[in-house]
Amino acid sequence: MSHKILVAQGGGPTAVINQSLAGVALEARRFSDITGVYGAVRGVRGIIEEDLVDLAQETTANLEAVAATPAAALGSTRDKPDVKYCQEIFKVLKAHQIDTFCYIGGNDSSDTVRIVAEEAAKAGEHIRAIHIPKTIDNDLVGFDHTPGFPSAARFVAQAFAGANLDNAALPGVYCAVIMGRHAGFLTAASALARKYPSDGPHLIYLPERTFVVDKFLADVKETYAKYGRCVIAASEGIHDESGAPIITKLAGGAVEKDAHGNVQLSGTGALADLLCEEVKNKLGIKRVRGDTFGYLQRSFVGCVSDVDQREAREVGEKAVQYAMWAGKNGSVAIRRVANYAVDYPLIPLEDVAGKTRVMEDELIAPAGNDVTPKFFDYLRPLLGKGVPEVARLRAGKVAKAKK
Amino acid sequence: MSHKILVAQGGGPTAVINQSLAGVALEARRFSDITGVYGAVRGVRGIIEEDLVDLAQETTANLEAVAATPAAALGSTRDKPDVKYCQEIFKVLKAHQIDTFCYIGGNDSSDTVRIVAEEAAKAGEHIRAIHIPKTIDNDLVGFDHTPGFPSAARFVAQAFAGANLDNAALPGVYCAVIMGRHAGFLTAASALARKYPSDGPHLIYLPERTFVVDKFLADVKETYAKYGRCVIAASEGIHDESGAPIITKLAGGAVEKDAHGNVQLSGTGALADLLCEEVKNKLGIKRVRGDTFGYLQRSFVGCVSDVDQREAREVGEKAVQYAMWAGKNGSVAIRRVANYAVDYPLIPLEDVAGKTRVMEDELIAPAGNDVTPKFFDYLRPLLGKGVPEVARLRAGKVAKAKK
Numbered sequence: 001m002s003h004k005i006l007v008a009q010g011g012g013p014t015a016v017i018n019q020s021l022a023g024v025a026l027e028a029r030r031f032s033d034i035t036g037v038y039g040a041v042r043g044v045r046g047i048i049e050e051d052l053v054d055l056a057q058e059t060t061a062n063l064e065a066v067a068a069t070p071a072a073a074l075g076s077t078r079d080k081p082d083v084k085y086c087q088e089i090f091k092v093l094k095a096h097q098i099d100t101f102c103y104i105g106g107n108d109s110s111d112t113v114r115i116v117a118e119e120a121a122k123a124g125e126h127i128r129a130i131h132i133p134k135t136i137d138n139d140l141v142g143f144d145h146t147p148g149f150p151s152a153a154r155f156v157a158q159a160f161a162g163a164n165l166d167n168a169a170l171p172g173v174y175c176a177v178i179m180g181r182h183a184g185f186l187t188a189a190s191a192l193a194r195k196y197p198s199d200g201p202h203l204i205y206l207p208e209r210t211f212v213v214d215k216f217l218a219d220v221k222e223t224y225a226k227y228g229r230c231v232i233a234a235s236e237g238i239h240d241e242s243g244a245p246i247i248t249k250l251a252g253g254a255v256e257k258d259a260h261g262n263v264q265l266s267g268t269g270a271l272a273d274l275l276c277e278e279v280k281n282k283l284g285i286k287r288v289r290g291d292t293f294g295y296l297q298r299s300f301v302g303c304v305s306d307v308d309q310r311e312a313r314e315v316g317e318k319a320v321q322y323a324m325w326a327g328k329n330g331s332v333a334i335r336r337v338a339n340y341a342v343d344y345p346l347i348p349l350e351d352v353a354g355k356t357r358v359m360e361d362e363l364i365a366p367a368g369n370d371v372t373p374k375f376f377d378y379l380r381p382l383l384g385k386g387v388p389e390v391a392r393l394r395a396g397k398v399a400k401a402k403k
Numbered sequence: 404m405s406h407k408i409l410v411a412q413g414g415g416p417t418a419v420i421n422q423s424l425a426g427v428a429l430e431a432r433r434f435s436d437i438t439g440v441y442g443a444v445r446g447v448r449g450i451i452e453e454d455l456v457d458l459a460q461e462t463t464a465n466l467e468a469v470a471a472t473p474a475a476a477l478g479s480t481r482d483k484p485d486v487k488y489c490q491e492i493f494k495v496l497k498a499h500q501i502d503t504f505c506y507i508g509g510n511d512s513s514d515t516v517r518i519v520a521e522e523a524a525k526a527g528e529h530i531r532a533i534h535i536p537k538t539i540d541n542d543l544v545g546f547d548h549t550p551g552f553p554s555a556a557r558f559v560a561q562a563f564a565g566a567n568l569d570n571a572a573l574p575g576v577y578c579a580v581i582m583g584r585h586a587g588f589l590t591a592a593s594a595l596a597r598k599y600p601s602d603g604p605h606l607i608y609l610p611e612r613t614f615v616v617d618k619f620l621a622d623v624k625e626t627y628a629k630y631g632r633c634v635i636a637a638s639e640g641i642h643d644e645s646g647a648p649i650i651t652k653l654a655g656g657a658v659e660k661d662a663h664g665n666v667q668l669s670g671t672g673a674l675a676d677l678l679c680e681e682v683k684n685k686l687g688i689k690r691v692r693g694d695t696f697g698y699l700q701r702s703f704v705g706c707v708s709d710v711d712q713r714e715a716r717e718v719g720e721k722a723v724q725y726a727m728w729a730g731k732n733g734s735v736a737i738r739r740v741a742n743y744a745v746d747y748p749l750i751p752l753e754d755v756a757g758k759t760r761v762m763e764d765e766l767i768a769p770a771g772n773d774v775t776p777k778f779f780d781y782l783r784p785l786l787g788k789g790v791p792e793v794a795r796l797r798a799g800k801v802a803k804a805k806k
Contacts, residue, residue, distance in 0.1 A: 013572045038801055052801035065794030071568030073796045078573065095805040162702035165474030169416045170481065174698070267692030268679070269672010276671070289670030294694035295577070299565035302791040303705060388705040391468030393476045398441050398455035402498040 002033050004098045005320065007055070008040035008047060009134075010105030010112070011078070013071035014148025015155075015304045016312035017134045020104045021074065022067035023316020024132070025055045031324055038098065043077030043105070044112055048088040052096070067313065070299050072104075080108050086115040093127060100128045100323045104316070106135035106146075110331055111353040117329040128323040131331035131349060132315050136298045139183035141355040142347050144336040147315060148298070150308035150382035152179075153189035155297050156233075157383065160193030161390055163291070164200040164231050171229035172287025173220060173279050174200070177272040179297055181237040181265055183358045184208050186297070190233035191371045192379055195390060200231025207237030208359045209368040211246050216275075217282050219369055224285060234275060236265040236292075250274035267294065305384030311342065318344045340381035405436050407501045408723065410458070411443035411450060412537075413508030413515070414481070416474035417551025418558075418707045419715035420537045423507045424477065425470035426719020427535070428458045434727055441501065446480030446508070447515055451491040455499070470716065473702050483511050489518040496530060503531045503726045507719070509538035509549075510757055513734055517752040520732040531726040534734035534752060535718050539701045542586035544758040545750050547739040550718060551701070553711035553785035555582075556592035558700045559636075560786065563596030564793055566694070567603040567634050574632035575690025576623060576682050577603070580675040582700055584640040584668055586761045587611050589700070593636035594774045595782055598793060603634025610640030611762045612771040614649050619678075620685050622772055627688060637678060639668040639695075653677035670697065708787030714745065721747045743784035 007024045009017055021039070028037045037055040040046035053074070055063075066073045081089065089112075093101060103113045110131040117129035136152035138145050156178055167174045178187040184206030191204060202223045205211055223230040238246045247270055265271070272290030280288045315332045322332065330346035331353075337343050363375040410427045412420055424442070431440045440458040443449035456477070458466075469476045484492065492515075496504060506516045513534040523530035539555035541548055559581055570577045581590040587609030594607060605626045608614055626633040641649045650673055668674070675693030683691045718735045725735065733749035734756075740746050766778040 009572075013569050039796070039798065050801075050803045050805055053796065053798035054801050055796075055798050057798045058796060062794060062797060065792065066796055068791070069568065069793040069795075070565050072572040076572040092805055096801070158704045159699050161704040162473050163698050165472065165704075166416050166698050166702035169412075169475040169479045176697075267694070268676050269693065269695050270676060273671050273673060289698065290672065291670070291697035291699065292672050292695060293699070294579075295566050295569050295692065296562050296694065296696070296699065299569035301561045301564040301568075301793060388471075389468065390472040390704060391465060392472075393442070393456065393458075393461060393469055394465060395442065395456035395458050395460045398453075398457050398499070400453045402453055402495055 002035040003100055003324070004036035004038070004096065005034060005100040005102060005323070006038045006040060006047070006093060006098045007102040007104065008043050009072035009074045009076050010043040010103060010109035011076060011135065012298055013076060014134050014136050014298055015070040015151035016147050016308050017104055018069055018073045019067045019309050019312035020132050020134060020147060020316035022063045023313040024102055024320055025058060025063055026060065027317040027320040038096065039074045042075035043079065044081050044085070044089060045077040045079050046075065047092050048085065050092055070301055081112045081115065083115055086112065086119050089116055090119045090123070094125065099126060100130070102130045102132055102319045102323070104132040104134050106137065107140060107352065107354055107356060110349060114349040114353040117349060129329045130319040130323050131352065132319045133332060133334070134312065136186060137180050137183050138185035139357045140352055141357045142333050142351050144334050144342065145382060146334070147308060147312035149185060150305040150384065151303065152186055152297050153379060154305045154383045154387065155300055155303045156186055156189040156293065157192035158303060158388065159293060160190040160201055160231070160233065164193055165390060167200060167229050167231050172289060173224065173230045173232070173285050174289050175232040175234060175272055175275050176291040176293060177234050177236050178293055179266055180207060180235050182207055182356050184235050185359060187233050187235040188359065188363065188371045188375055189379060191375065192383065196392060198227055201233040202227065202230050203232045203369045204371060205234040205238050205369060206359060206364060207235045207239065208364060210241045211238040213278060217278065220279055221283055234271070236271060247271040247274065250278065305382060307382055307384040315344060322346045405438045406503055406727070407439035407441070407499065408437060408503040408505060408726070409441045409443060409450070409496060409501045410505040410507065411446050412475035412477045412479050413446040413506060413512040414479060414538065415701055416479060417537050417539050417701055418473040418554035419550050419711050420507055421472055421476045422470045422712050422715035423535050423537060423550060423719035425466045426716040427505055427723055428461060428466055429463065430720040430723040441499065442477045445478035446482065447484050447488070447492060448480040448482050449478065450495050451488065453495055473704055484515045484518065486518055489515065489522050492519055493522045493526070497528065502529060505533045505535055505722045505726070507535040507537050509540065510543060510755065510759060513752060514756040517756040520752060532732045533722040533726050534755065535722045536735060536737065537715065539589060540583050540586050541588035542760045543755055544760045545736050545754050547737050547745065548785060549737070550711060550715035552588060553708040553787065554706065555589055555700050556782060557708045557786045557790065558703055558706045559589055559592040559696065560595035561706060561791065562696060563593040563604055563634070563636065567596055568793060570603060570632050570634050575692060576627065576633045576635070576688050577692050578635040578637060578675055578678050579694040579696060580637050580639050581696055582669055583610060583638050585610055585759050587638050588762060590636050590638040591762065591766065591774045591778055592782060594778065595786065599795060601630055604636040605630065605633050606635045606772045607774060608637040608641050608772060609762060609767060610638045610642065611767060613644045614641040616681060620681065623682055624686055637674070639674060650674040650677065653681065708785060710785055710787040718747060725749045
């Protein structure tokens with residue numbers, strides 16, 4: 001029996017999502033009974049619009065070059081298909097005799113894969129539906145971590161290592177806002193920037209904990225008194241006890257909403273600016289600077305974890321292998337089996353689809369403004385080889401001589 | 404005759420300012436008549452406070468590790484010394500029998516060196532005062548370019564290469580704001596992100612040209628119509644025909660001012676947000692995202708040009724050589740003598756001090772929203788080895804099959 005594979009990419013791009021695409025396309029070449037590998041342009045939207053490309057026509061060298069390129073080479077979409085939309089997908093798959101659907105994406109994408117699989121089963125059609133994980137948010141349930149997260153974490157750690165040095169050279173308060181609406185993993189990654197005991201980030205605020213403005217100001221005041229400076233990492237998703245985003249609270253309601261009615265958190269520097277205003281106004285500190293890492297943390301060319309690259313490639317390869325050999329649908333999970341090694345079990349789509357993992361309590365310091373040593377153990381092996389080292393001068397003081 | 408050197412770092416940190424520091428400290432070790440190499444903590448502020456460290460006590464390995472670390476290892480300052488302040492500097496130099504003052508910094512720092520040299524001459528004291536260049540703004544008169552600029556330019560180019568891919572994957576308007584109050588070199592560096600003809604940044608706005616909001620909106624509209632997306636690079640220093648910053652204009656006057664009474668441009672995401680608002684409101688485009696590269700562009704750990712590293716090291720070395728052998732004060736300039744090679748002539752402090760270079764007309768496209776091919780020729784050799792390549796899929800379309 002011959003097989004045809006369709007692969008698509010959904011949601012926010014990452015530094016390694018094209019590794020998974022190359023993994024699918026190249027692994028498929030090893031199977032003589034795979035007669036076609038198509039890519040959908042702009043995720044599921046490209047499927048229903050029948051905008052497909054023939055990946056068999058790609059050279060290996062170009063697929064490798066694309067694999068090393070960040071962001072979704074096929075294009076992506078924010079569409080969240082409902083049952084009707086998935087039925088349209090299903091029609092296109094049938095029209096092209098495609099019997100294997102691989103979707104590279106996060107929890108929304110895994111839900112699409114689940115619905116397509118259900119519709120196929122209802123129709124009595126033999127279609128393999130495989131979810132290939134990716135998300136910088138690291139928020140897939142049942143995974144040790146997700147492809148894309150390690151490279152984004154590395155970017156955040158390297159950015160804070162530099163921001164800490166900059167802040168040490170010209171002291172003041174520095175506050176950077178990091179992506180992650182519900183899960184704080186990426187914000188927490190800032191902790192890996194620390195080398196010396198006085199290094200920042202000194203304070204880390206995660207969406208897993210309630211953000212209390214007065215407590216934040218007290219934390220900053222204490223840190224500033226201790227070090228004469230303060231470096232802060234804040235998740236874009238920080239919220240008050242009622243769950244209301246801090247950006248809404250501080251801005252007095254004047255905020256943008258996205259297509260899904262969610263408050264727009266990315267693509268604006270507002271939260272960092274508002275937090276800085278609070279510090280300036282309430283603590284009277286003059287030099288207060290805010291940054292928002294924005295799209296750089298998921299797309300910067302030239303900051304990638306080799307562990308992440310390898311794993312993103314492997315989940316793509318495993319997807320094809322599972323489709324050809326396992327005879328069932330699922331999500332290719334990443335499980336840590338040694339320090340450091342992983343396995344890629346195929347887990348039920350229902351276990352992943354539409355669910356959101358947040359940081360486990362054991363990774364968050366009791367005070368709610370830092371991570372635990374366990375988080376360092378968790379993240380360090382993921383960052384890969386060649387993370388740049390920083391160093392300080394150790395020269396002794398010169399005795400005063402001026403009369 | 405024995406000599407003592409004092410070295411300090413001023414102004415905003417860069418990725419390679421510590422290369423120059425190591426250059427001074429290590430080169431000084433080659434001279435048997437140099438009996439001391441001190442570093443001032445926090446720039447000139449550390450001199451008048453007599454907060455000095457003995458760099459002779461540093462190991463070579465640690466100096467090399469510090470050289471590879473971004474931001475000012477000695478600490479920096481924003482102090483702009485006047486004559487009285489420089490007289491205080493001069494007193495401390497005398498008290499410690501320091502006869503060579505090396506200051507690593509931009510045009511403000513070179514002015515400090517100039518005043519110290521003048522005061523020494525007036526007092527009939529033999530003090531060598533050498534300015535060692537650094538600034539990501541690339542705005543020193545008489546220089547081909549300045550240490551720190553190439554690495555920051557590389558960061559901007561790599562960031563835009565990624566932002567362009569991200570924007571291609573999820574189309575919309577993306578606008579990023581880049582540092583540079585008067586000189587647009589760093590903003591212009593975004594152009595080096597382009598590989599394919601449709602790549603962004605599609606529009607580049609520099610402080611050397613008047614920014615007209617209506618022209619900007621027309622440019623964005625045209626680009627969006629052509630590509631279905633638009634990537635914009637804007638300098639933080641863009642201003643209207645009267646010289647008023649666009650940030651002031653769009654914010655209706657509600658802006659922060661710094662210690663020198665200048666409108667605060669860095670450390671806030673306001674300009675990007677305001678430009679995005681204009682595009683959303685006036686053009687009715689839904690997906691509009693703004694980023695502000697902020698402190699990452701000058702401090703990110705792990706994005707550096709090897710050409711920049713080498714040259715920053717060499718200007719430090721040359722400063723010591725000039726102080727020991729040339730018998731005159733000056734600024735260690737960088738002149739391009741081949742494609743690509745440089746020389747480091749010592750030029751008069753008066754030619755550099757307090758002056759600001761801006762982008763030459765021949766580097767700016769006549770339309771005022773892009774650079775010329777000449778700018779590519781100028782910048783490309785500075786970015787160094789190993790700039791990551793990006794690639795696109797080339798696969799052909801699949802014929803439609805759905806009935």
